[in-house]
Amino acid sequence: MVTGAAAGAAVTVPLWADAAEAGIRPSRVPKQVEGFSPLLLDGLGVEVPFFLPIEVDPFVTPFDQPANPLTIGDFNGDVGVVEADGVSTDSDGVERRWACDVRFMDGVYRDRNDKLKRAAFAFY
């Protein structure tokens, strides 16, 4: 593991306010990514518009072609993907196993009205 040199400012993002108050107007929301994970369909029985790290990572995937790593459609920009797990002691003093899949997407996209927008999104 390496601690990267690139720095980013930590900022707080409100989520619970009414969407309009938060400035998330309908025209700014991206489209869903096309397709769904066949692995999640097998596991959950539902078509989820998202692909697992093992499906999207071209360096490790066993599939012929990597799937789309984005969770939004009609996008041109940068994406970062990391999947990790480990064991930590929680606030109750109990060791717990954790796992995470985090992605950022920063670039331009066409919203649901086909308007060109620039923004950043994250998948947790």
Next chain:
Amino acid sequence: MVDPGLGPFDPGQVQIHDFNPGDLNDPPEDDWFQQGGLFWTANVPRRSVSVRSGRGDASFHVQQDLFDFFDVPNSVFRNGPPRHHARAEVRIDWHGTGDRLRIRNRDAGFFARYERTEANVFWRGENLDTGYSLATADDQVITSAFIARVRSGSFFR
């Protein structure tokens, strides 16, 4: 997060917390992918992201309001206990290894220039309704890490 006494990580283990932002959607639709929402996706400030493509370096540092759905099935089907308010502090750094790939997936409609990376993850999640929290440890296993420049949909054609 799950009880480690159950053995190596397996999504089938009994999960007790699941932190995610819900599925970003157009109001007044529910923030649920089954109603058109973006699965576990939220807006973040552009200044929370830094990318140095070509070197494979990137960072994502943010404090994000989330929800605790307790487990994945409840987050996907919304058929369990009501979600709690939660908050996460996330600091992730990617560092390029020099491995690169270019892939055009015509069936899925995207082109990507990939850079394989190492990564370091700090992730602290707190359920604000109960006070429960857990942070990642330095002793972590990275099972997938890369950055990519992607063109999809109308930008691919």
